[in-house]
Amino acid sequence: MKTELYAAASRGHKNHGWLDTYHTFSFATYYNPDRVHFGALRVINDDVVEAGQGFGTHPHDNMEIVSIPLYGDLEHRDSMGHTSVISAGEVQVMSAGTGLMHSEYNSSEDKPLNFLQIWVFPREQDVKPRYDQKSFDFIHDKGRFIPIVSPDSKDDSLWLNQDVWFSIATLDRDTELEYKIKKRGNGVFAMVIEGQFTVAGKNLNHRDGLGIWETSSVSVKANTDNARILIIDVPMKV
Template sequence: MQKIIHRADSRGSADHGWLKSHHTFSFAQYYNEDRIHFGALRVFNDDIVAGGMGFGAHPHDNMEIISVVLKGALEHKDNLGTHGIINANDVQIMSAGTGVVHSEFNASKTEAAEFLQIWLFPRERNLPPRYDQKTFDPVLQHNQLQTLISPNESDGALTINQDAWFSIGNFDAGKELVYTPRVAYNGAYIFVLEGSIEIEGETLQRRDAIGISSYSAASIKATEAAKFLIIDIPLTQFTH
């Protein structure tokens, strides 16, 4: 097994007043030649948006863009005709494909919103753009993994144009699981949202992350009550 650890305090950061963001990988004004991407995972931003503020209309193409709302709500609009609210426990996916223009604003005028902004390189380029969102019941995350995103429509999750799976779990202290890759060539990127976990001899605290590759199984134990996200993802054929 190969491992790369990204500690919470090693991330890039930006404070624009209305937006406070931590960047795991190079993004905007933050550049780190050792942190360009992890396989198909290109952007992993941990964002807090002030009430009434947000990202004005801007374009994307040929990127799979995922928003995981942790607190509050976001208002989304795009040139595909989509207009809706993404609440806590909601996940949004936008396959930018040949091109899409969208905006995201905090749906509250007074309360901050917190969300993860995650970008993946697509499996196929220049497909028609597509948008979807779904609410996930957190009860189904208790001491087990719930699949949020999958390339397979039959999984009951949001579908993605990539051989990638997103899973989330909320585990009681002392609970363990063994995670195996969805396909043999994939790696996994594990991000601790809350609490702490131990994985293959490494202890990770809140907002720490680990990327693992060349493995057949990984043991994960919640050393205290812990919520974490696993991105099962291809590692090869991606350049920056």
């Protein structure tokens, strides 16, 4: 087993006033040659958007995009005709494929929005763009890995154009789970959303990340109550 720590404090950071953003991997004006991607995982942005503010209409192509609101409401509009609001407990996926335009705003006029935006390199280029979203019960459905994204949707998860699996687990103190990697050759990127964990023997705090590869399973133990962790099971070769 090999591991690499991505401490929360080591992330790229930029406060634009309306947007306070942290970048786990190189993005926009933040560039670190040692933090460009983890296998097919290209971007994890931890964004806090002020009330009524957001990202104006902009293009994407040939990227798989996952948005996970942590608090607040994310308003989405795109060139495929979708208009929706994604709230905490919901997950949005989008295959940009041959190209699309979209915008993302905090739909509240008085409360901030915090969401994770995650980009994954696609398995196939130039697919037809697609969009989907779904609700999950991360608060009450505790003690297990809840599948939220997969390459086949067989477990009621959202489909993505890559051999990648996203899971979220909410655990109470001293609860320990074993995560089994879904595909040979994949690695795992774990990010603590809330609380504290020990993952693969490493202690992780709020928004710390850990890359893990050359193993078939990973141990995950909560060190606080209502601790929440995101697991991204991703190809290491792109």
